[in-house]
Amino acid sequence: MLSVDFLGFKLRNPLMLTEGPLSGTKELLERAANFRIGLIFTKGIRPKPAHSPVPYIRKYERSLINADWSCIGLDEWLDTIENLRLEIPVVTSIAKNYVTPDVAVEMAEKLVKAGSKIVSFVDYNPSELVKTVSIARPRLKVPIMVKLPPFLGELEKLLKALVKAGVDAIAAMDSIGPVLSIDIETGEPVMGSEDGSGYLSGRYILPVTLKYIYEISRFTNLPVVGVGGVTDYKSALQMIMAGATGVGMVSEPLLKGLKVFDKVEKDMEEYLVARGIDDIGKLKGLTHRRVAAREVSVSLKAFIDIELCNGCDFCRRVCYSLAIEKTGSVYTVKSDLCVGCGLCESVCPVDAISFR
Numbered sequence: 001m002l003s004v005d006f007l008g009f010k011l012r013n014p015l016m017l018t019e020g021p022l023s024g025t026k027e028l029l030e031r032a033a034n035f036r037i038g039l040i041f042t043k044g045i046r047p048k049p050a051h052s053p054v055p056y057i058r059k060y061e062r063s064l065i066n067a068d069w070s071c072i073g074l075d076e077w078l079d080t081i082e083n084l085r086l087e088i089p090v091v092t093s094i095a096k097n098y099v100t101p102d103v104a105v106e107m108a109e110k111l112v113k114a115g116s117k118i119v120s121f122v123d124y125n126p127s128e129l130v131k132t133v134s135i136a137r138p139r140l141k142v143p144i145m146v147k148l149p150p151f152l153g154e155l156e157k158l159l160k161a162l163v164k165a166g167v168d169a170i171a172a173m174d175s176i177g178p179v180l181s182i183d184i185e186t187g188e189p190v191m192g193s194e195d196g197s198g199y200l201s202g203r204y205i206l207p208v209t210l211k212y213i214y215e216i217s218r219f220t221n222l223p224v225v226g227v228g229g230v231t232d233y234k235s236a237l238q239m240i241m242a243g244a245t246g247v248g249m250v251s252e253p254l255l256k257g258l259k260v261f262d263k264v265e266k267d268m269e270e271y272l273v274a275r276g277i278d279d280i281g282k283l284k285g286l287t288h289r290r291v292a293a294r295e296v297s298v299s300l301k302a303f304i305d306i307e308l309c310n311g312c313d314f315c316r317r318v319c320y321s322l323a324i325e326k327t328g329s330v331y332t333v334k335s336d337l338c339v340g341c342g343l344c345e346s347v348c349p350v351d352a353i354s355f356r
Protein backbone atom coordinates (compact mmCIF):
# COMPACT_ATOMS: atom_id res chain seq x y z
CA MET A 1 0.00 0.00 0.00
CA LEU A 2 2.81 2.43 0.89
CA SER A 3 5.64 0.96 -1.14
CA VAL A 4 6.99 3.00 -4.05
CA ASP A 5 9.39 2.38 -6.92
CA PHE A 6 12.26 4.80 -6.96
CA LEU A 7 15.20 4.65 -9.38
CA GLY A 8 14.98 0.87 -9.66
CA PHE A 9 14.52 0.28 -5.93
CA LYS A 10 11.35 -0.89 -4.26
CA LEU A 11 11.05 1.26 -1.13
CA ARG A 12 8.94 0.13 1.86
CA ASN A 13 7.39 3.61 1.93
CA PRO A 14 8.01 7.03 0.34
CA LEU A 15 9.66 8.42 3.50
CA MET A 16 13.29 9.45 3.27
CA LEU A 17 15.86 10.69 5.75
CA THR A 18 17.65 13.36 3.74
CA GLU A 19 21.06 14.95 4.25
CA GLY A 20 21.74 16.08 7.80
CA PRO A 21 23.38 15.19 11.09
CA LEU A 22 21.28 12.02 11.51
CA SER A 23 23.04 10.36 8.56
CA GLY A 24 26.56 11.68 9.07
CA THR A 25 28.48 8.51 10.02
CA LYS A 26 28.30 4.71 9.58
CA GLU A 27 26.91 4.28 13.12
CA LEU A 28 24.22 6.90 12.51
CA LEU A 29 23.20 5.31 9.20
CA GLU A 30 22.93 1.93 10.90
CA ARG A 31 20.81 3.41 13.66
CA ALA A 32 18.50 5.15 11.15
CA ALA A 33 17.99 1.85 9.33
CA ASN A 34 16.10 0.53 12.38
CA PHE A 35 13.25 2.92 11.64
CA ARG A 36 10.53 2.81 9.00
CA ILE A 37 12.38 4.76 6.38
CA GLY A 38 12.23 4.04 2.64
CA LEU A 39 15.58 5.53 1.68
CA ILE A 40 18.44 7.41 3.34
CA PHE A 41 20.68 10.19 2.00
CA THR A 42 24.10 10.56 3.59
CA LYS A 43 25.09 13.91 5.04
CA GLY A 44 26.69 16.13 2.39
CA ILE A 45 30.09 14.64 1.52
CA ARG A 46 33.07 17.01 1.31
CA PRO A 47 36.61 16.14 0.19
CA LYS A 48 38.13 16.69 3.66
CA PRO A 49 36.78 16.45 7.22
CA ALA A 50 35.17 19.71 8.35
CA HIS A 51 33.69 21.09 11.56
CA SER A 52 31.07 23.83 11.76
CA PRO A 53 31.58 26.77 14.13
CA VAL A 54 29.39 26.22 17.17
CA PRO A 55 26.54 26.54 17.83
CA TYR A 56 25.30 25.37 14.45
CA ILE A 57 21.80 24.01 15.05
CA ARG A 58 19.22 26.09 16.92
CA LYS A 59 15.53 25.59 17.43
CA TYR A 60 13.63 28.53 16.00
CA GLU A 61 10.05 28.52 17.27
CA ARG A 62 8.77 25.25 15.74
CA SER A 63 11.48 25.11 13.07
CA LEU A 64 15.28 25.05 12.95
CA ILE A 65 18.10 27.28 11.83
CA ASN A 66 21.34 25.52 10.96
CA ALA A 67 24.79 26.49 9.81
CA ASP A 68 26.00 22.93 9.58
CA TRP A 69 28.73 22.17 7.10
CA SER A 70 30.28 19.36 9.18
CA CYS A 71 31.56 16.26 7.42
CA ILE A 72 33.73 13.26 8.25
CA GLY A 73 35.51 13.67 4.88
CA LEU A 74 35.60 11.63 1.68
CA ASP A 75 38.12 9.00 2.86
CA GLU A 76 35.99 8.01 5.83
CA TRP A 77 32.88 8.03 3.64
CA LEU A 78 34.56 5.65 1.17
CA ASP A 79 35.35 3.32 4.02
CA THR A 80 31.79 3.64 5.35
CA ILE A 81 30.13 2.89 2.01
CA GLU A 82 32.44 -0.05 1.39
CA ASN A 83 31.47 -1.61 4.74
CA LEU A 84 27.83 -0.62 4.94
CA ARG A 85 25.32 -3.49 4.82
CA LEU A 86 21.84 -1.98 5.06
CA GLU A 87 18.55 -3.21 3.67
CA ILE A 88 17.51 0.40 3.04
CA PRO A 89 19.03 1.96 -0.08
CA VAL A 90 21.47 4.80 0.62
CA VAL A 91 22.11 7.80 -1.63
CA THR A 92 25.60 9.26 -1.34
CA SER A 93 25.15 13.01 -1.41
CA ILE A 94 28.04 15.15 -2.57
CA ALA A 95 28.29 18.72 -1.30
CA LYS A 96 29.10 20.01 -4.76
CA ASN A 97 29.26 23.67 -3.65
CA TYR A 98 32.72 23.18 -2.11
CA VAL A 99 34.35 21.77 -5.25
CA THR A 100 34.45 22.15 -9.03
CA PRO A 101 32.19 19.96 -11.20
CA ASP A 102 35.21 17.83 -12.19
CA VAL A 103 36.22 17.19 -8.59
CA ALA A 104 32.60 16.41 -7.63
CA VAL A 105 32.43 13.79 -10.40
CA GLU A 106 35.76 12.28 -9.31
CA MET A 107 34.35 12.01 -5.78
CA ALA A 108 31.22 10.36 -7.17
CA GLU A 109 33.28 7.83 -9.14
CA LYS A 110 35.15 6.86 -5.99
CA LEU A 111 31.90 6.48 -4.04
CA VAL A 112 30.38 4.30 -6.76
CA LYS A 113 33.51 2.17 -6.79
CA ALA A 114 33.10 1.79 -3.02
CA GLY A 115 29.54 0.52 -3.56
CA SER A 116 27.26 3.54 -3.81
CA LYS A 117 24.14 2.73 -5.84
CA ILE A 118 22.74 6.27 -6.23
CA VAL A 119 24.63 9.55 -6.25
CA SER A 120 23.27 13.04 -5.63
CA PHE A 121 24.88 16.43 -6.14
CA VAL A 122 23.86 19.42 -4.02
CA ASP A 123 24.64 23.04 -4.84
CA TYR A 124 22.98 26.37 -4.17
CA ASN A 125 23.96 27.35 -7.74
CA PRO A 126 21.73 25.43 -10.20
CA SER A 127 23.92 26.02 -13.27
CA GLU A 128 26.78 24.23 -11.48
CA LEU A 129 24.47 21.25 -11.07
CA VAL A 130 23.78 21.14 -14.81
CA LYS A 131 27.53 21.19 -15.55
CA THR A 132 28.21 18.50 -12.98
CA VAL A 133 25.51 16.14 -14.24
CA SER A 134 26.66 16.49 -17.85
CA ILE A 135 30.21 15.53 -16.84
CA ALA A 136 28.99 12.74 -14.56
CA ARG A 137 26.47 11.12 -16.90
CA PRO A 138 28.85 9.33 -19.26
CA ARG A 139 31.12 8.34 -16.37
CA LEU A 140 28.64 6.97 -13.81
CA LYS A 141 26.57 3.83 -14.34
CA VAL A 142 24.29 4.54 -11.35
CA PRO A 143 21.27 6.88 -11.13
CA ILE A 144 22.21 10.53 -10.67
CA MET A 145 20.15 12.95 -8.61
CA VAL A 146 20.45 16.64 -7.88
CA LYS A 147 19.11 18.55 -4.92
CA LEU A 148 17.92 22.02 -5.82
CA PRO A 149 18.16 25.11 -3.67
CA PRO A 150 15.00 27.16 -3.09
CA PHE A 151 14.69 28.62 -6.59
CA LEU A 152 11.69 29.32 -8.77
CA GLY A 153 13.08 31.59 -11.47
CA GLU A 154 13.34 29.97 -14.91
CA LEU A 155 12.55 26.59 -13.42
CA GLU A 156 11.32 25.06 -16.66
CA LYS A 157 14.56 26.01 -18.43
CA LEU A 158 16.66 24.61 -15.60
CA LEU A 159 14.77 21.32 -15.53
CA LYS A 160 15.10 20.93 -19.30
CA ALA A 161 18.84 21.50 -19.01
CA LEU A 162 19.11 18.94 -16.19
CA VAL A 163 17.12 16.36 -18.15
CA LYS A 164 19.31 16.98 -21.22
CA ALA A 165 22.40 16.54 -19.05
CA GLY A 166 21.03 13.15 -17.97
CA VAL A 167 19.69 13.56 -14.44
CA ASP A 168 17.46 10.73 -13.13
CA ALA A 169 15.66 12.35 -10.20
CA ILE A 170 15.30 15.70 -8.48
CA ALA A 171 15.22 16.48 -4.78
CA ALA A 172 13.91 19.83 -3.63
CA MET A 173 14.75 21.62 -1.58
CA ASP A 174 17.68 22.62 0.57
CA SER A 175 17.08 24.74 3.67
CA ILE A 176 16.19 28.38 2.94
CA GLY A 177 18.70 31.14 3.45
CA PRO A 178 20.77 32.81 4.43
CA VAL A 179 18.67 33.88 7.41
CA LEU A 180 19.49 35.66 10.67
CA SER A 181 18.24 35.32 14.24
CA ILE A 182 19.42 37.64 17.02
CA ASP A 183 19.72 37.27 20.80
CA ILE A 184 18.15 40.50 22.14
CA GLU A 185 20.15 40.40 25.39
CA THR A 186 23.46 40.69 23.55
CA GLY A 187 22.51 41.77 20.02
CA GLU A 188 24.58 38.83 18.76
CA PRO A 189 23.44 36.40 16.08
CA VAL A 190 22.39 33.11 17.65
CA MET A 191 24.39 31.02 15.17
CA GLY A 192 28.12 30.46 15.57
CA SER A 193 28.96 30.95 11.88
CA GLU A 194 31.37 33.77 11.02
CA ASP A 195 28.68 36.27 9.98
CA GLY A 196 26.04 34.69 12.22
CA SER A 197 23.83 33.58 9.38
CA GLY A 198 22.18 30.20 8.96
CA TYR A 199 19.54 28.35 6.96
CA LEU A 200 15.89 27.82 7.86
CA SER A 201 14.30 24.36 7.75
CA GLY A 202 11.39 22.53 9.35
CA ARG A 203 7.70 23.23 9.78
CA TYR A 204 7.67 26.87 8.61
CA ILE A 205 9.03 26.15 5.16
CA LEU A 206 6.39 23.58 4.13
CA PRO A 207 4.24 25.91 1.96
CA VAL A 208 7.36 27.06 0.08
CA THR A 209 8.40 23.47 -0.62
CA LEU A 210 4.90 22.41 -1.64
CA LYS A 211 4.69 25.13 -4.26
CA TYR A 212 8.16 24.25 -5.46
CA ILE A 213 7.36 20.54 -5.81
CA TYR A 214 4.09 21.40 -7.52
CA GLU A 215 5.95 23.55 -10.07
CA ILE A 216 8.78 21.05 -10.60
CA SER A 217 6.33 18.26 -11.28
CA ARG A 218 4.49 20.44 -13.79
CA PHE A 219 7.62 20.61 -15.89
CA THR A 220 9.09 17.13 -15.57
CA ASN A 221 8.07 13.49 -15.27
CA LEU A 222 11.22 12.61 -13.38
CA PRO A 223 10.74 11.25 -9.85
CA VAL A 224 10.83 14.12 -7.37
CA VAL A 225 11.74 14.00 -3.67
CA GLY A 226 9.93 16.69 -1.71
CA VAL A 227 11.86 17.78 1.37
CA GLY A 228 11.31 20.84 3.52
CA GLY A 229 8.85 21.28 6.35
CA VAL A 230 7.41 17.77 6.59
CA THR A 231 6.51 16.99 10.19
CA ASP A 232 3.63 14.50 10.09
CA TYR A 233 1.45 12.38 7.80
CA LYS A 234 -0.58 15.40 6.72
CA SER A 235 2.41 17.30 5.40
CA ALA A 236 3.82 14.09 3.87
CA LEU A 237 0.55 13.48 2.01
CA GLN A 238 0.47 17.08 0.80
CA MET A 239 3.94 16.60 -0.65
CA ILE A 240 2.75 13.53 -2.58
CA MET A 241 -0.40 15.31 -3.76
CA ALA A 242 1.81 18.16 -4.99
CA GLY A 243 3.66 15.62 -7.17
CA ALA A 244 6.43 14.07 -5.08
CA THR A 245 7.34 10.38 -5.27
CA GLY A 246 9.49 10.53 -2.13
CA VAL A 247 9.10 12.64 1.00
CA GLY A 248 12.18 13.71 2.97
CA MET A 249 12.57 14.86 6.54
CA VAL A 250 15.46 16.13 8.66
CA SER A 251 14.36 18.82 11.12
CA GLU A 252 11.41 16.95 12.64
CA PRO A 253 13.39 13.75 13.38
CA LEU A 254 16.17 15.97 14.77
CA LEU A 255 13.70 17.60 17.14
CA LYS A 256 11.53 14.58 17.97
CA GLY A 257 13.69 11.54 17.24
CA LEU A 258 13.73 9.10 14.32
CA LYS A 259 10.56 7.46 15.62
CA VAL A 260 8.63 10.18 13.76
CA PHE A 261 9.20 8.06 10.64
CA ASP A 262 7.38 5.13 12.28
CA LYS A 263 4.52 7.41 13.28
CA VAL A 264 4.19 9.03 9.86
CA GLU A 265 4.20 5.60 8.19
CA LYS A 266 1.48 4.33 10.54
CA ASP A 267 -0.66 7.46 10.17
CA MET A 268 -0.36 7.43 6.38
CA GLU A 269 -1.44 3.82 6.31
CA GLU A 270 -4.46 4.59 8.50
CA TYR A 271 -5.40 7.50 6.24
CA LEU A 272 -5.34 5.24 3.17
CA VAL A 273 -7.24 2.40 4.85
CA ALA A 274 -9.95 4.78 6.10
CA ARG A 275 -10.50 6.00 2.53
CA GLY A 276 -10.23 2.63 0.81
CA ILE A 277 -7.12 3.67 -1.14
CA ASP A 278 -4.96 0.63 -1.88
CA ASP A 279 -1.88 2.40 -3.26
CA ILE A 280 -0.28 5.67 -2.17
CA GLY A 281 0.76 6.21 -5.80
CA LYS A 282 -2.88 7.05 -6.57
CA LEU A 283 -2.49 10.28 -4.59
CA LYS A 284 0.59 11.39 -6.48
CA GLY A 285 -0.09 14.66 -8.27
CA LEU A 286 -3.73 14.75 -7.13
CA THR A 287 -3.51 18.52 -6.62
CA HIS A 288 -2.60 19.01 -10.29
CA ARG A 289 -5.77 17.20 -11.30
CA ARG A 290 -7.86 19.17 -8.81
CA VAL A 291 -6.45 22.50 -9.94
CA ALA A 292 -7.13 21.64 -13.60
CA ALA A 293 -10.77 20.96 -12.77
CA ARG A 294 -11.19 23.98 -10.51
CA GLU A 295 -13.73 26.77 -10.83
CA VAL A 296 -12.78 29.95 -9.02
CA SER A 297 -15.42 31.98 -7.23
CA VAL A 298 -15.59 35.51 -5.84
CA SER A 299 -19.08 35.23 -4.44
CA LEU A 300 -18.96 32.63 -1.65
CA LYS A 301 -19.95 33.79 1.83
CA ALA A 302 -19.22 32.36 5.29
CA PHE A 303 -21.95 30.50 7.13
CA ILE A 304 -21.82 29.57 10.83
CA ASP A 305 -23.51 26.35 11.97
CA ILE A 306 -24.87 27.34 15.39
CA GLU A 307 -25.19 23.70 16.41
CA LEU A 308 -21.43 23.28 16.09
CA CYS A 309 -20.33 26.77 17.23
CA ASN A 310 -18.69 26.75 20.69
CA GLY A 311 -18.76 30.54 21.10
CA CYS A 312 -14.96 30.90 21.23
CA ASP A 313 -15.21 34.28 19.42
CA PHE A 314 -12.11 33.57 17.27
CA CYS A 315 -14.03 34.19 14.04
CA ARG A 316 -15.38 37.56 15.15
CA ARG A 317 -11.94 38.70 16.28
CA VAL A 318 -10.33 37.96 12.92
CA CYS A 319 -13.16 39.24 10.71
CA TYR A 320 -11.68 42.41 9.25
CA SER A 321 -14.84 43.23 7.26
CA LEU A 322 -16.88 43.25 10.51
CA ALA A 323 -19.31 40.71 9.07
CA ILE A 324 -19.60 38.45 12.13
CA GLU A 325 -22.17 39.47 14.69
CA LYS A 326 -22.79 38.13 18.18
CA THR A 327 -26.36 38.31 19.48
CA GLY A 328 -26.54 36.86 22.99
CA SER A 329 -24.43 33.75 22.55
CA VAL A 330 -25.31 33.25 18.88
CA TYR A 331 -22.86 34.08 16.09
CA THR A 332 -24.12 34.94 12.60
CA VAL A 333 -22.61 36.29 9.39
CA LYS A 334 -23.96 39.45 7.73
CA SER A 335 -23.88 38.34 4.14
CA ASP A 336 -23.68 41.85 2.69
CA LEU A 337 -20.48 42.56 4.66
CA CYS A 338 -18.79 39.14 4.27
CA VAL A 339 -16.07 39.26 1.61
CA GLY A 340 -15.49 35.50 1.69
CA CYS A 341 -11.79 35.83 2.58
CA GLY A 342 -11.78 32.49 4.47
CA LEU A 343 -9.82 33.56 7.55
CA CYS A 344 -12.70 32.85 9.97
CA GLU A 345 -13.10 29.31 8.64
CA SER A 346 -9.38 28.63 9.06
CA VAL A 347 -9.30 29.75 12.72
CA CYS A 348 -12.51 28.00 13.80
CA PRO A 349 -11.45 25.19 16.18
CA VAL A 350 -14.68 23.18 15.74
CA ASP A 351 -15.23 23.38 11.96
CA ALA A 352 -18.48 25.30 12.45
CA ILE A 353 -17.86 27.61 9.47
CA SER A 354 -18.36 26.71 5.81
CA PHE A 355 -18.70 28.65 2.58
CA ARG A 356 -21.84 28.79 0.53
Ligand SMILES: Cc1cc2nc3c(=O)[nH]c(=O)nc-3n(C[C@H](O)[C@H](O)[C@H](O)COP(=O)(O)O)c2cc1C
Pocket (backbone or CB within 6 Å): 018, 019, 020, 021, 043, 044, 045, 057, 064, 066, 068, 069, 093, 095, 122, 147, 173, 174, 175, 201, 202, 203, 205, 227, 228, 229, 230, 248, 249, 250, 251, 252
Ligand atom coordinates in the same frame (compact mmCIF):
# COMPACT_ATOMS: atom_id res chain seq x y z
C1 LIG B 1 21.27 20.49 10.78
C2 LIG B 1 21.06 20.30 9.31
C3 LIG B 1 22.11 19.89 8.50
C4 LIG B 1 21.91 19.74 7.13
N1 LIG B 1 22.95 19.31 6.35
C5 LIG B 1 22.76 19.16 5.02
C6 LIG B 1 23.80 18.68 4.19
O1 LIG B 1 24.89 18.36 4.63
N2 LIG B 1 23.55 18.58 2.85
C7 LIG B 1 22.33 18.91 2.31
O2 LIG B 1 22.13 18.78 1.10
N3 LIG B 1 21.32 19.33 3.09
C8 LIG B 1 21.50 19.45 4.41
N4 LIG B 1 20.46 19.86 5.19
C9 LIG B 1 19.17 20.19 4.56
C10 LIG B 1 18.16 19.03 4.67
O3 LIG B 1 18.58 17.88 3.99
C11 LIG B 1 16.79 19.46 4.11
O4 LIG B 1 16.91 19.74 2.75
C12 LIG B 1 16.23 20.69 4.81
O5 LIG B 1 16.56 20.69 6.17
C13 LIG B 1 14.71 20.77 4.66
O6 LIG B 1 14.09 19.64 5.23
P1 LIG B 1 13.42 19.66 6.72
O7 LIG B 1 12.50 20.83 6.75
O8 LIG B 1 12.73 18.35 6.84
O9 LIG B 1 14.54 19.81 7.67
C14 LIG B 1 20.64 20.00 6.56
C15 LIG B 1 19.59 20.40 7.39
C16 LIG B 1 19.77 20.55 8.74
C17 LIG B 1 18.61 20.97 9.59
